[in-house]
Amino acid sequence: MNLWQRTKLAWNVVRNKAPVGAENFTNWFRNGLSIFRGKAGGELASNETIFAAVSRLSNSLAVLPIKLYKDYSPVNSELNDLVANAPNRNMTSFGFIRLLETLRNAHGNGYALKMYDRFYNVESLLILDPTRVDPVLELDTEELWYMVRGDKGTYYVHNMDMIHISHIHTVQNGYKGISPIDVLKGTIDFDAAVRKFTLDQLDSSIKASFILKMATHIGTEKKKEILSNFKEFYQENGGVIIQESGVEVKEINRNFIDSKVFEVEKITRSRVATVFNMPVTMVGETDGASYSSMEQMSLEFVTYTLLPIIRQYEQEFNRKLLTAQQRKQGLYFKFTVGALLRGDMQTRGDFYFKMIRSGVFKPNEVRAWEELPPESGGEKLHISGDLYPIDTPVEHRKGVSTKNE
Numbered sequence: 001m002n003l004w005q006r007t008k009l010a011w012n013v014v015r016n017k018a019p020v021g022a023e024n025f026t027n028w029f030r031n032g033l034s035i036f037r038g039k040a041g042g043e044l045a046s047n048e049t050i051f052a053a054v055s056r057l058s059n060s061l062a063v064l065p066i067k068l069y070k071d072y073s074p075v076n077s078e079l080n081d082l083v084a085n086a087p088n089r090n091m092t093s094f095g096f097i098r099l100l101e102t103l104r105n106a107h108g109n110g111y112a113l114k115m116y117d118r119f120y121n122v123e124s125l126l127i128l129d130p131t132r133v134d135p136v137l138e139l140d141t142e143e144l145w146y147m148v149r150g151d152k153g154t155y156y157v158h159n160m161d162m163i164h165i166s167h168i169h170t171v172q173n174g175y176k177g178i179s180p181i182d183v184l185k186g187t188i189d190f191d192a193a194v195r196k197f198t199l200d201q202l203d204s205s206i207k208a209s210f211i212l213k214m215a216t217h218i219g220t221e222k223k224k225e226i227l228s229n230f231k232e233f234y235q236e237n238g239g240v241i242i243q244e245s246g247v248e249v250k251e252i253n254r255n256f257i258d259s260k261v262f263e264v265e266k267i268t269r270s271r272v273a274t275v276f277n278m279p280v281t282m283v284g285e286t287d288g289a290s291y292s293s294m295e296q297m298s299l300e301f302v303t304y305t306l307l308p309i310i311r312q313y314e315q316e317f318n319r320k321l322l323t324a325q326q327r328k329q330g331l332y333f334k335f336t337v338g339a340l341l342r343g344d345m346q347t348r349g350d351f352y353f354k355m356i357r358s359g360v361f362k363p364n365e366v367r368a369w370e371e372l373p374p375e376s377g378g379e380k381l382h383i384s385g386d387l388y389p390i391d392t393p394v395e396h397r398k399g400v401s402t403k404n405e
Contacts, residue, residue: 047188049268054105054278055282060306062098064335071330088124103130104165108179112163122321132184135175144175163316180275270379278305302340359383
């Protein structure tokens with residue numbers, strides 16, 4: 001379907017918009033609604049483990065710079081500025097990516113509608129409420145559309161006009177991603193039940209701290225007098241207690257929180273980390289961690305967690321924000337993930353040293369990554385021998401013989 005066909009059909013759909021329920025278009029579309037309805041707001045706000053996981057993912061993705069490139073060089077254009085700086089009039093790129101990723105992890109899907117100017121250029125990307133959007137397929141063409149339930153009716157948006165970031169989906173639920181929080185429902189309910197049970201135990205627990213044993217039976221008035229004297233003496237003497245003859249004082253030792261509660265918390269963290277495909281150390285669990293360095297932990301997080309997500313964003317932007325002709329010309333969007341893999345200063349310095357001496361990095365490129373100004377002569381590649389510009393003829397290098405031996 002070309003641009004004109006999509007525009008024409010989209011205009012017809014909007015012009016003849018259906019009321020809520022889409023009765024006018026029932027025979028056009030196959031039901032692609034998902035049973036995994038987004039009911040994640042409460043759990044995200046009340047479960048700190050899930051909140052930590054979603055925050056880590058959304059913030060990690062949002063801090064990565066994204067730019068439009070052509071043949072490995074950044075391209076300055078309105079489209080690059082739209083994605084890299086201001087996707088819409090209310091948000092920065094950081095806020096846009098973080099919100100889209102938060103919705104993806106909370107509801108399983110994040111949607112952003114492309115808005116056009118009068119020349120059919122994309123002028124903004126508006127994030128939609130995922131609970132009001134459902135993917136549907138047109139029966140005849142098998143084209144993917146998105147049914148958007150607006151305040152004044154139901155609209156259908158072609159898939160090329162909607163940025164859709166999702167978790168995995170199956171044939172049964174069509175193109176709608178499965179919500180991780182729905183998958184964790186049993187874990188969340190069990191964790192909440194254990195916490196409630198623990199709080200109930202604290203509320204109903206005995207508040208006394210000592211047991212006073214008397215050698216003989218005494219009356220009620222005498223008990224009150226002894227107890228009053230005991231409390232007064234304890235308070236006035238800094239907690240020191242004198243045990244008199246015929247009286248035994250025994251402290252009550254209690255564990256207010258059962259140690260099994262902490263085991264439940266570990267299980268919850270482990271399951272949350274597994275569902276979100278994150279190292280368990282990223283959600284607060286340190287037991288069993290075997291990382292030799294922060295760099296190793298970051299490498300696992302980037303490789304197994306972030307890269308699949310980043311790839312989805314990049315391909316979605318490339319497919320729906322660039323034309324086929326622009327892609328053939330070498331244009332593409334790319335996140336910069338190197339910042340997450342820089343390691344500590346010693347490791348980073350050793351890496352830069354090897355890359356410069358091997359003719360891989362230019363000194364000025366390294367200086368730019370370290371936020372230092374370029375230096376004259378640093379725009380050339382060097383090789384060891386020792387460190388000549390890479391285009392230096394062999395006969396001009398000291399100590400290098402050009403004669404055949």
